[in-house]
Amino acid sequence: MSWLCEDVKPFTPEKTKEIVMSLQQPAVFCNMVGDWPALHWNVKYLSAVLKGKTIQFRLGLKTVDLVPQFETSCSYVEATLEEFLTWSCGQPSCLSGPFSCYDYSKYWAYADYKYIAKIFEDKPEIFQDVRWSDFGFPGRSGKESTLWIGSEGANTPCHLDSYGCNLVLQVQGRKRWHLFPPGDTSFLYPTRIPYEESSIFSKVNIANPDLKRFPKFRNSTAHVVTLSPGQVLLVPRHWWHYVESIDPVTVSINSWIELDADHGARVEEAITRMLVCAIKSAENPSDGDLWLNPTEVEATSHEINLQYLNKAVSAYLKCQEASVPGQAHCSSTGANQRTNASCKRKRRELGCEPESCTLLTQECDFPTPKAEELQKIPFGPHLILVLPQSHQTSMMGEVAAESGGGDLLHENEREHFGKSHCKRKRLLMSNDCETAAHSMDSGCSPCTSQTALSTNDLLDCLVNPRVISLVAQLLLERMGV
Known part of the structure; x- marks a missing residue:
């Protein structure tokens, strides 16, 4: 049994902010959000709150190609969370409805980048369920946060965010994060096609890298962690990341913290x-x-x-x-x-x-940060550093930070990846059945x-x-x- 009372945090808001703003390596905070009402935001609860409101889902194929599955190669549907939950359980309910053309065994679905302020604009009281003030950012709540809801296999291509650092709360299910330091940028073959402001994509499909075409990827060093409910991941500035849902249903909440850079x-x-x-x-x-x-x-x-x-x-x-x-x-x-x-x-x-x-x-x-500066950071059971792995290990295993504990566990299992990004129109995309996820070239197909x-x-x-x-x-x- 933990010595901590439910309302006592392992770090003060001031200390937590100091860690967030200074630590330049990914780390997992444990036992910081036990009293957050947002921990109850599973899909069933959110479905009841939204009362039939539809949101946009991005759909991609579960098959893993040599080319990243960019958003431009996905299909999109508007659906309720109830419809999503039924589909994600593998039930053949979808003889009609928005998911009817997408076989659950072949496709994943992701409601990604959903701004809480917009989804719950008629229920502003729910914003207070998210309390980033505990991390040293007074006044920051769900209003400044983003919601992610996915099925098993839901993912986005590897990319880095140009602005800020990222705090990610896992609410339901688990997600596997593959993170690469800024120094690995040249090994990840950065591209701005497809173009979106603030996102620099990698040409490499981290799940199935084409080492013949991208040989320098062998020199990259992955930091891999499986994020469990109740944990908060710090993604430092300019760290590349590829994220995949590994449970049937996952829910995450994040907030980008602005930085002086x-x-x-x-x-x-x-x-x-x-x-x-x-x-x-x-x-x-x-x-x-x-x-x-x-x-x-x-x-x-x-x-x-x-x-x-x-x-x-x-x-x-x-x-x-x-x-x-x-x-x-x-x-x-x-x-x-x-x-x-x-x-x-x-x-x-x-x-x-x-x-x-x-x-x-x-x-x-x-x-x-220098070694002596890292020594000042209180790593332990409540703050777990996501350690680097050799490329060979990162392709076959993972580092998992389990809730409430400081042990880093290694799993030997083939990794499957992907992530999310989308929230606008289905611009330039097919929404027809079984046409989703043809890999876009974006400069990634080999030149003749x-x-x-x-x-x-x-x-x-x-x-x-x-x-x-x-x-x-x-x-x-x-x-x-």
Whole structure:
């Protein structure tokens, strides 16, 4: 029996925030959310709360290909949680209804990136069931959080988020996370096709890597953890991640925490948007060239993109002017430290355009902590570091952090992956039966000739994160920074 009382946390909010803002390796918090009402948010409960309201599900094939199953290769349906729950139990109920064309044994379904503020807009009292104030962020609740509901196998391609760090609460079922450090970026073959602001995708299907085409992936180091109900995972800034539901039904809640480095990242994202939209919009459209992620709705014009870039640079400069002399960044604290990072998809999801997005933050990345700094972090049964694995181990095993315990367990089992991302229209996608999940090229299919370069090949070089970082640096130097 734990010595902790139900209402006593292992860390104070102040200490938890210190850990979240300083730790640059993924870790799992245990025994921090035992009194959160959100722990009761299983699909059956949420179905009763929503009372027949439909939400959008993304459907993909359970078969594992050499090419990542991007959102542009999925189908979408509108369904109630009750319909989803019946389907996910494998019942042949779906002789009619939204899931009728999708055999549960062949498909997974994912209601991903669902902003709680929008789904429960008529029930704002439910926002208080999520209490990120316990993690040192007063006032942050379900209103600034996102809901994820999936069936077994539901996943998204491996990617990193340009903005913020991520706190993820597991509510129902288990999810397996495959995380790779920022230093592994070149081994993961980054691409901006399909394009969406704030998400840099990997060309590698982590579940079934094509090592002939992507040999450097052998040099990557996976940090793998199975997240169980009641645990909270910290995903540090710019850590790549591939996430898969491994139980019949899973529910997660997350919130992106803005960081001082987000402001510089917004300048880089604005440059990337200008280049991608300009080049892809000028290209003659070809059948199946679904370069725009569904979340982006439409390709923005050059004028709008230039306006976005100028506003990002202007906000960056204001931040620099407000910073303490001698410091390389400015900080956002207290009530001002809100969901700026969630502008990730929320900017388009909730209609926040570039001119209305609040750009709070800064410039430089947090340095990698030294060994002595890590020693100051209170790792133990309540804070479990997600340890690195050799590539061979990561392909066949996992590190699991079990609830309420500090033991890291190893499982030998073949990994199957994927993740989520979607929440907008079924733009450019087929919604017909049995046509979901044809793998999109996105520059991922092998070239027939070494000299047959495509537009996407060029873009992969032009908007490579290292190149964009240098361009942003030169641009800001031009502005006198």
